[in-house]
Amino acid sequence: MIGNLGIFFLAAFFEIFGCFAFWLYFRLGKTPWWIVLGVISLILFAYVLTKIDVENAGRIYAIYGGIYIIASLIWLVLVERESFNRWDIIGASLAMIGAFIIFIGNKAN
Template identity: 45%
Template sequence: MTALPTSTLVVYALAALAEIAGCFAVWAVIKLDASRWWLLPGLASLALFAYALTLVEAEFAGRAYAAYGGVYILASLLWMWGAEGARPDGYDLAGAALCLLGAGVILWAPRAA
């Protein structure tokens, strides 16, 4: 069983921030009646998200994306708390823990060569 390199954690954190910020820009335009100009930095943020995931050291893109999903869920709850002021409840945290556990299985499961 190998440990996840710190650089991968940093890349996943950057990807999550970029994805959530980009998606929130679209949300703000549609749901909060924000200026359509918010779509420009939102699209740039989504492009950064896609690029960041190419920096993950993984044999297959699908495995890198699947493991990222657990990180994204936790980051989304942190966004909800920090940016939107809604504190995650116990069910949110339990669900995030299950997803992170699943991401760990995807990343660290011993595989035949």
């Protein structure tokens, strides 16, 4: 599980970075090179997500949803320098509980 968890967070980094690169270009008027970096990062995201040791793609995406929420809040704090609030914590906790249930429940089968 630890290996999968690391891969999930790596995929989340690539997806968030890729989308943020588009944000920088379209919302903040940064150089078009951010689009290039964004596309490369999103390709890496898609590739890395295929390395998760779970049988079905849809199940991986469901589990990944919880990881993505946590990683997005970490990005919010570390990159955007914005603190999260209690609603962020409550929502992320519920999402992770759901992702954990999906992952563990399907490993038991």
